[in-house]
Amino acid sequence: MGLDHVRSEIEHMRVQVGRQRKEILQLQRAGMATAAAELLLGRMLAKIEGLCAERDRLKAEQGGPTKGRVLGGRSW
Secondary structure, X not given: OOHHHHHHHHHXXXXXXXXXXXXXXXXXXXXXXXXXXXXXXXXXXXXHHHHHHHHHHHHHHHOOOOOOOOOOOOOO
């Protein structure tokens, strides 16, 4: 997966997490059990953490012209 793909997947998952949280609140207001929805939310958050780690790894591999320099300045 490329860096852009991972970033878009993270954004998509964050939107889904927001929807899941709203659904949990609706279930709580209705007095219904939310255990299954909360487990799903936990899995979604774990997936986002994994994607963020992948994004960070890809960014480190990609490097850049300013790697190791402060604001692209001197490297002394």
